[in-house]
Amino acid sequence: MKQIRIGLVGVGTVGSGLLQLLEKNREIIKERNNLDVQLVAIATRTPERAKAYTSLPVSNDVISITTRPDVDIVVELIGGTTTAFDVVHSALRHGKTVITANKALLSEKGDELFSQAWKTGVELGFEAAVAGSIPIIRTLRDGLSSCEFEVLCGILNGTTNFILTKMEEENWDYSAALKKAQDLGFAETDPTFDVEGIDAGHKISLLSSLAFREKVPFGDLQVEGISKLKSIDILSSKSLGYRIKLLGISKKTSGGILTKVHPTLVPLNHPLANVMNEFNAVYYKTVESGAGMVTGKGAGALPTASAVLADLIFYASKFGVKDSIIENNIFPKSEKAEEKENAARYYLRFSTLDKPGVLAEIAKVLGKNNISIASVQQKEADKEPVHVIVLTHSATEGDFKKSIEEIDEMSSIIKEKTVAIRLLENL
Amino acid sequence: MKQIRIGLVGVGTVGSGLLQLLEKNREIIKERNNLDVQLVAIATRTPERAKAYTSLPVSNDVISITTRPDVDIVVELIGGTTTAFDVVHSALRHGKTVITANKALLSEKGDELFSQAWKTGVELGFEAAVAGSIPIIRTLRDGLSSCEFEVLCGILNGTTNFILTKMEEENWDYSAALKKAQDLGFAETDPTFDVEGIDAGHKISLLSSLAFREKVPFGDLQVEGISKLKSIDILSSKSLGYRIKLLGISKKTSGGILTKVHPTLVPLNHPLANVMNEFNAVYYKTVESGAGMVTGKGAGALPTASAVLADLIFYASKFGVKDSIIENNIFPKSEKAEEKENAARYYLRFSTLDKPGVLAEIAKVLGKNNISIASVQQKEADKEPVHVIVLTHSATEGDFKKSIEEIDEMSSIIKEKTVAIRLLENL
Structure with missing residues (x-):
């Protein structure tokens, strides 16, 4: 049986979820995948808190994990774009395959990281970075690999979808719905990233590059959030036959790829209109297969950790295999779509x-x-x-x-x- | 660049779609996947008809393709369970990876074929056998590989979903809707396989084994079709807040896996209720990630051919790779679920x-x-x-x-x- 040694960096919501799943599913993974996934090292900036979730020693030296010879795969779950960058970059440089759930990092500094992975001949898995439990990365890479995409759009931020759902169902105004989301732990104290569409922007820029094989950097995106919406907009839209959703949209134009995030009036009979609460969904159209959609829980400890673990199983299965095809995440920059499109x-x-x-x-x-x-x-x-x-x-x-x-x-x-x-x- | 040589057996609806896609996408596949997919041999029982789609010579000796040393991967698209069995079995025995869209064959004779593949150390891909363009096989294998399934159910037959949609929307009775489906080419002249739930049964038995890693043979399934339904059932259900869908259902019970096919009253606000016309969908619940659904076109030349081609790309990428993990489709037989469940x-x-x-x-x-x-x-x-x-x-x-x-x-x-x-x- 193949043994794979994991170094985990970061034990927050998703990290603790992963510890739980590794514990619960280790025997199942042995049996199904012929893989023994061994957690050998854990580091976090707040080791005290992590001790509730594991009996392994927890270090506060997050970089040291990335250089240990007894670690095959590094899982980065600390978030942010500073320390996380150092961790991922160092791990890749030291020949470790890395798995991350960090969309901000990949969207903003992916170029450098993907190049480093390619240079060292290792992989950088990020299934958990977009749409939580929905396996959209593997779907784009493998399941729909034969298809030519026309459009990809999605509800990629659970917090804003929850807020919009509550504004409609409870007839709340924006600030009451935001407060409820904060109380339930769906929204951060500073909700800017979510409600202004930045998080959705990071995600659509990642998905878009996989679908179209051209890169639209986050900085080129037109991004608009939901904070200006009022109850009356939700109600008026509905009376007109629409529901407002915050969508990330990426589509092929005669110029380049047009990628953007904005609140959108979606016809009530469209599949995206019926994705409610904290659920995420990705809708697509391809030349070959027409329309399709995947939907599921977009956030939360276990749903996101399950995506990290799926990545772990996938890359661990390839680990050490000779001549294995390495996934290359380096895409040419898309031309700018013309204004008229x-x-x-x-x-x-x-x-x-x-x-x-x-x-x-x-x-x-x-x-x-x-x-x-x-x-x-x-x-x-x-x-x-x-x-x-x-x-x-x-x-x-x-x-x-x-x-x-x-x-x-x-x-x-x-x-x-x-x-x-x-x-x-x-x- | 890796060169993969394909032998195609069967040039009907899906086969001709595949020829079209191979032609259109060959350069894209080279560029994206570093694969040169070369069609080297074609055989069908009616070579004359096939000549409209290809300039390659077309043989009527379907078995000869499976033994040619210059063929790496055999694609079986003739359908049925007799000649198709001989073709697939011979190919596997001769060390060819096989890709098929034939659910009846795998559901009824999969045991023998999967064993042969495992014995020879080759693979048997069947993404196109279930739910057309929806990449549900790779989703179950890779995307959700970390999850413990509680239930999997789906609209797996496009013909019956089309008939049920027309019965509701046009207020037609069953026979008028069936006739329309036949006129449009969605239903066969003898529609028994579709309307009596047999096709859906083949598909849910395949999906169920991948989700639960236990086999429920098709013969053990409880299968009921839609031919007894009348307009009044569609209308009465709707007035009660439900829409009738033909579902394949597989769920974990305290005994074994319970798998069945029957018309089902689905609450109108459930995602499955809104999958209309010839679309398919698979809805699931797992312990880790909760509920999710994938939907898309379930049939048709190009949607199904796109799934065949996705399989081709996937298995061709692994072809000849040393120590590559071979997917094993052999699962233990499930215990029988208890009646009370x-x-x-x-x-x-x-x-x-x-x-x-x-x-x-x-x-x-x-x-x-x-x-x-x-x-x-x-x-x-x-x-x-x-x-x-x-x-x-x-x-x-x-x-x-x-x-x-x-x-x-x-x-x-x-x-x-x-x-x-x-x-x-x-x-």
Whole structure:
């Protein structure tokens, strides 16, 4: 039986979950995979806390794990992009295969790490970095390896999906839903990464490179979060037949790959519309197989640890195999997609003063900028602002921005900044 | 670059799709996977027809392909369980890795074939045999390899899902929907395999063995199809908050693995309820990661061929690699699940005469057999039979059968055989 020696760095939520699974499933893995996965070293910056989960000695020297000759595979679960970078880079340089759940690290510093892995001839597994328990990395690499992707989009952040679900189901406003998510441990005290779409951006940039084999660096992404959304947007969208989801979207255009994150009005009968609470999902269309979707728990100790363990089993099975194909994560940079390909239909909520002629003024500006109105809703209100909800036909990003800037400056009619949400394109 | 030489046996719907994909994607596969996939031999029982799809010579000697020294991997796409068995068995015996889309063959004669593959040290890939383009085999093998399954169930037959969708959406009866499916090429002239649940049974028995690592032979499955369903069942279910789907279900019980195929009332808000038309889906629950689902096109030339090609890329990448782990598809036979674990809630449609006291008689028999009624619906009817729709609380298979047999014999009140559909258990 093949013996694989693991060094674990980081014993937080996911790390402690992994310790639990290794304990519970070690015999099963022996039997099924002919692999004996042995944990030989653990390091964390707070060893005291880790001792609750393991009887092994716990070191606070996270780098030392990466150089030990008795470690075959290093699992990095400390998070962040500083110490984690040093750990992963050192491990790769010292010929260790590395498994990580760290999307921020890979999205921001992946270039250097993947190059190092390739140079040393080792591998860097990151199934757990995107969409928790959903095996989307192996699905893109192996299951759909024969397919030419047209589009890939997904609900990649469980926190924001939970918040949006609660805003709808409980009729809560954004801050109440955020607080609930924080109370339940779904959201951090500083929720910026999640609610502003940064986390989803890291993830879609990783997935996109695997699907299209071209890289769209995180810095090139257009990223918008959900913090501007109000109850009224959730309700108005629903009455129009849509549900708002924070989507990471990546699609092939005639120029390059267009990748972005923004709240999106998804038709209620679309599979993505029915992915609720902390669940994640990835929806795709390929030339060969048409549409498909995978969904499952996107976060949590055991779901994420199960993805780490699946990676461990996969790479450990290849470990030491002669002539084994090493997965190469180095992709050429995509050309920039042309502006005109970034067109969308828009949901626009204008918050206006309660006076005559407001709609005419708004319509005039939209018309002047080539934006055609598909529908208008204005509900009777007993206090200002009055909300005017407009669905537009397809408009380019440029025309849209110009219109909104112009309208938001019309202080004679506009009371609060306009909220704009794109509709899901024809997927 | 690694060169892999392919022998293709069978050029029907999927075979011609594969020829198309190999042509279109050969350069992409070279670039992405460092593999040159070369088609070197083709055989089919009807060579004339195949010539439309290829400029290579086409032989009618399907066995000869399996012994050629210049063929590394044999792709079997002729279907059926006789000639196909000879082809696959001969190829495996001659040290060829085999890729097949043939679920009937593997479900009925897999034991012998998987043993032969293991004996010769080659592999038998069958991603395309279940759920077309959905990469469920690799998902179970690799993506979820760390998980302990509790249940796996799915919509595994596109024809019946199409028929059920049309019965609901167009308000057609079963035979009209079947005819439409046949006209569109989704159903065979003899639709028995599909509509009686046999095809779904083959597929769930294959998936079940991968998920639970125990084998439930097809012969041990309880299999029920959709041919008894009427429009009224579709409509009544919907008014009760359910949609009828033909599910293959496999679950862990305290005894063994319980595996079965039957029409099932799925709550409308369950992800499986929203998989429509010819789409397939597999829903699962594991101890580690909770619930998840994959969905996509379950049939069709290119979707299925894309799965064959994904298998080709996967096994070709491993081909000739020293010490490579060979996947072993030989699983111990599962114990038989205990009868009492096969309990379900039931939807019962009694077709009765229009006279007083009918409901009382039915209720009496159900009560005597420990079956408790959850709800009753009886619509006013202007002609017989009168349909009485009963939802029960959970009942064992034995109690249920006894009741229905007894009731169906009461010719003083019953006009047609009772239709019974199980409700989706708490998934």
